[in-house]
Amino acid sequence: MTNNIIKLLPDHVANQIAAGEVIQRPASVVKELLENSIDAGAGKIQLLIKEAGKSLIQVIDDGSGMGESDARMCFERHATSKISSADDLFNLSTKGFRGEALASIAAIAHVELKSKLRGNELGNKLVIEGSIVQTNEACSVPVGTSLAIKNLFYNIPARRKFLKSNAIETKHIIEEFQRVAFVHPSIEFILINNDQEIFHLESGNFRKRIVDIMGKNYNNRLVPVHEETDIVNISGFVGKPEFAKKVRGEQYFFVNNRFIKNYNLQHAISLAYDELLPKGAHPSFFINIDVNPQDVDINIHPTKTEVKFEDERSIFAILKSTVKQSLSKYAISPSLDFDQETSFNVDPLQKDQVLSPPSVNVNRDFNPFEKSGGQKESSWQRGDSFKQDNYSAPSTKNWESLFDDNNREDEEGALDDYTDFINSVNFEKEKEQSAMPFSNNSENDKIAFIHQIQNRYILTNSANGIFIIHQRRAHERVLFEYFLESLEKTKRFPQQLLFPETIELSPSNFEILNELLPDLAQLGFDINLFGKNTFVINGTPSDIPDLNSKETIEHLLEQYQLNESDFKAKKNFFLAKNMASKIAIQPEQKMQQEEMQHLIEQLLNCKQPTINPAGKSVIFELKAMDLIQYFGN
Ligand code: ADP
Ligand code: MG
Numbered sequence: 172m173t174n175n176i177i178k179l180l181p182d183h184v185a186n187q188i189a190a191g192e193v194i195q196r197p198a199s200v201v202k203e204l205l206e207n208s209i210d211a212g213a214g215k216i217q218l219l220i221k222e223a224g225k226s227l228i229q230v231i232d233d234g235s236g237m238g239e240s241d242a243r244m245c246f247e248r249h250a251t252s253k254i255s256s257a258d259d260l261f262n263l264s265t266k267g268f269r270g271e272a273l274a275s276i277a278a279i280a281h282v283e284l285k286s287k288l289r290g291n292e293l294g295n296k297l298v299i300e301g302s303i304v305q306t307n308e309a310c311s312v313p314v315g316t317s318l319a320i321k322n323l324f325y326n327i328p329a330r331r332k333f334l335k336s337n338a339i340e341t342k343h344i345i346e347e348f349q350r351v352a353f354v355h356p357s358i359e360f361i362l363i364n365n366d367q368e369i370f371h372l373e374s375g376n377f378r379k380r381i382v383d384i385m386g387k388n389y390n391n392r393l394v395p396v397h398e399e400t401d402i403v404n405i406s407g408f409v410g411k412p413e414f415a416k417k418v419r420g421e422q423y424f425f426v427n428n429r430f431i432k433n434y435n436l437q438h439a440i441s442l443a444y445d446e447l448l449p450k451g452a453h454p455s456f457f458i459n460i461d462v463n464p465q466d467v468d469i470n471i472h473p474t475k476t477e478v479k480f481e482d483e484r485s486i487f488a489i490l491k492s493t494v495k496q497s498l499s500k501y502a503i504s505p506s507l508d509f510d511q512e513t514s515f516n517v518d519p520l521q522k523d524q525v526l527s528p529p530s531v532n533v534n535r536d537f538n539p540f541e542k543s544g545g546q547k548e549s550s551w552q553r554g555d556s557f558k559q560d561n562y563s564a565p566s567t568k569n570w571e572s573l574f575d576d577n578n579r580e581d582e583e584g585a586l587d588d589y590t591d592f593i594n595s596v597n598f599e600k601e602k603e604q605s606a607m608p609f610s611n612n613s614e615n616d617k618i619a620f621i622h623q624i625q626n627r628y629i630l631t632n633s634a635n636g637i638f639i640i641h642q643r644r645a646h647e648r649v650l651f652e653y654f655l656e657s658l659e660k661t662k663r664f665p666q667q668l669l670f671p672e673t674i675e676l677s678p679s680n681f682e683i684l685n686e687l688l689p690d691l692a693q694l695g696f697d698i699n700l701f702g703k704n705t706f707v708i709n710g711t712p713s714d715i716p717d718l719n720s721k722e723t724i725e726h727l728l729e730q731y732q733l734n735e736s737d738f739k740a741k742k743n744f745f746l747a748k749n750m751a752s753k754i755a756i757q758p759e760q761k762m763q764q765e766e767m768q769h770l771i772e773q774l775l776n777c778k779q780p781t782i783n784p785a786g787k788s789v790i791f792e793l794k795a796m797d798l799i800q801y802f803g804n
Contacts, residue, residue: 183302186248186278187327193275196334197224198343200276200320205351206266207273208232210253211316214374215359218348222365223340225323225331233315237286242295243307246282248274264464266429273318278302279330280323286316301326338686339735342679345369349384350430353423353457356380368703369678381408381457385421386675394501396458398493403462403486405493409440410455411501412447418732421455426467428459432476436460439487443494456494460486621767626759629767636794640771642762644783646755649773651784653714654694654747663695665710672708672721673701680728681706687727690746696720715754726753748784 194200201218208216211234221227237245244250251270276282277299287294294313298306324331334340341364348370352360356377362370372383382390393408410421422440424431444454468479480486622630629640657663676684681704691698695712711720730749731738738745756762762770774780774789781790 182248183278186274186302190275190279191327191330193271194279194323196343197228197323197340198347200224200228200280200323201230201344202347202351203267203272203276204228204230204318204320205348207318208234208316209351209355209358210265210267211235213315213358215361217361217363219363220341220344220365223334223337224320224344225334225337225340227319227321228323228344229317229319231315231317233313236288236291236294236315238288238291239295239309241288242284242286242297243304245273245284246277246297246299246302250274274302276320279327280325281321283319283321284316285310285312287312287314289314338682341682345678345682350423352384353377353380354425354428354430354459377407377457377459386677392455393457394497396456396494396497398489400489402466402482403460403489405458405460405490407458408456409443409458409494409497412444412454412498415444415448415452415454416729417452418729419453420732421457422453423457424460425458426460426478427462427464429478430476431478433478435483435487436490439491440494443491443498445495447498458490460490462486621764621771623762623767626761629762629771631767631771633792633794635796636792636798639791639793640774641758641783641787641789641791642760642767642770643755643758644787644789645770645774645780647751647783647785648777648780648789649770650751650754651747652777652779654750655743657694657712658690658743658747662693663712663714665695665697666713667697667710668708668720673705674708674721674724675705676728678704680732683728683731684724687731687746690742691724694746694750696724698724718754723750723753744784751784 193203197220201220201224205216205218208230211232213232213234215233217229217231219227219229219231241252247270249270250273251268253265253268253270273282278301282297282299284297284299285294293309293311296306296308296310296312297304324334345362348360348362352358352370352372356372356379357374359374360370360372361368370384372380375383378390378393378395381393392410392414394411396405396407396409398405407425422437424433424436440454440456440458441448448454462480466481620630620632623642624630624639627642629638629642629645631638631640674684684698684706685700688698695710695714696708697710698706698708701707708720708724711718727746727749730745734745781788783789
């Protein structure tokens with residue numbers, strides 16, 4: 172036995188451990204390599220990806236290149252050309268400085284480096300596997316550097332297993348690529364995914380870069396923001412309020428040319444929009460914040476995207492007032508030409524290309540029990556009268572917050588809460604009785620009484636009293652079961668469109684839609700690949716007339732992004748639910764007698780007619796017995 176138990180870790184082990192911190196997924200490699208190319212002064216950077224970076228990540232640049240010994244040295248830990256003393260840390264203008272990335276990557280992947288220093292005749296080629304140099308030879312290559320990273324995490328199976336699906340890892344890579352590309356509009360960037368060119372971003376100004384990445388229709392969505400002060404310079408663009416999104420996605424802060432997240436500053440921008448945005452909508456923004464390097468602490472973890480400002484309060488205030496000013500300028504004169512920076516031409520928008528503003532104008536405070544319909548409203552409609560002793564009807568909580576985001580509960584969870592209610596309605600039993608409000612028997616139809624209240628609820632007689640049906644939720648339930656059946660069993664047929672519609676998507680939405688195509692085909696959509704990031708919709712489900720196919724698809728993609736993990740776990744459920752909620756009739760809409768009758772019939776044919784797919788009550792039954800209890804004799 173020896174008492175000396177402390178050992179120095181061998182280098183390659185230390186590198187593997189460090190790699191775990193710096194390199195979490197293929198996208199982290201992408202970030203490090205792109206940043207190195209920028210630091211090397213590249214004018215053009217190409218990124219090649221195979222299998223979501225799991226088999227290949229290659230970055231080719233035309234930057235300074237490396238000489239023979241640097242090409243070897245760069246893989247050593249703490250090897251950096253970017254700082255030489257601790258003081259330099261406070262004046263960084265480069266992206267890297269820790270000299271950690273390449274050493275880490277070389278410890279966990281197969282790396283091939285080809286590089287030639289400007290002015291040199293020959294370049295060098297190095298092959299490294301698990302930190303060990305396999306090949307080191309002179310070769311003829313162009314000036315600049317090419318780094319190919321193959322089989323990432325080949326020697327850390329646990330890590331490799333931990334990686335997400337190719338669609339998700341690709342999405343992360345694209346996000347990282349975009350974050351870097353946004354702030355370096357003067358550099359030409361190319362992204363090739365599985366041999367397909369996804370982006371070719373020509374060099375230009377910031378506005379052109381945003382439009383090239385986000386899509387042509389962004390050109391008329393941007394309001395410029397500009398302010399220079401002693402503390403901070405702010406520049407960039409915010410989105411016009413009418414284009415705000417339900418998903419908080421298109422929000423980019425760049426501090427001294429690095430993408431960062433900052434909830435506080437995000438809030439400053441939201442405050443600047445003030446009343447301009449409907450509740451729950453998030454503005455897009457692309458904001459550069461430039462401060463003296465000494466006034467910001469970026470010397471934190473390489474994978475983190477937070478920074479500490481010396482004077483965040485002032486930056487908050489300046490940002491808020493600058494954005495507010497820009498927005499009010501735009502509000503006063505929305506037609507004002509903001510294209511000062513347009514040194515490029517984009518095609519004018521086609522009429523049908525304009526995306527309609529998000530439909531977020533629902534009244535979240537709506538309370539069906541609130542007074543609105545004059546004194547006619549009888550007391551039983553009000554929640555408080557149900558709180559009488561011994562009253563066993565469902566509590567009014569089921570009726571509250573009608574229009575809350577209906578994504579909160581899923582069907583199963585909600586079922587428990589509603590068991591009482593379901594039991595109290597007990598459809599199965601009623602179906603056996605002849606007093607059903609509707610059977611297919613036309614005689615019964617005549618006896619039945621149907622009436623719409625406030626264009627919202629349908630009243631009809633039940634076996635024991637009255638049903639009050641929430642029309643939108645009823646319709647959601649009917650559609651939900653129809654779509655679920657389509658996805659699980661019965662493939663529906665498309666109705667071919669006379670005028671096929673094209674739909675242009677961001678690369679990440681493109682990936683998602685690609686993944687959903689088989690399901691959408693099952694629902695009766697006929698959608699095909701049309702070109703780069705573009706699909707063409709040739710047909711829509713024939714059973715659903717007047718479907719706005721583009722809006723529906725966009726809604727599905729948005730919901731997918733909002734609830735990615737739920738979607739993945741219960742795809743059919745979520746697709747059916749979101750299709751239903753997109754297509755169902757509005758909460759307030761006049762309905763014809765036959766429409767109501769048809770809806771009630773369909774609803775009562777459902778497997779679970781009492782709740783909508785989000786778990787909220789569809790039917791309320793007021794029983795004669797309860798009336799007796801309420802009124803006394
Ligand atoms: P850091 O970027 O923190 O210095 P890295 O491990 O990322 O550390 O890179 C180590 C060194 O390798 C860099 O400092 C730089 O000198 C050199 N290097 C890396 N990539 C390139 C490239 N694409 N072109 C030229 N030199 C590079
Ligand atoms: Mg680096």
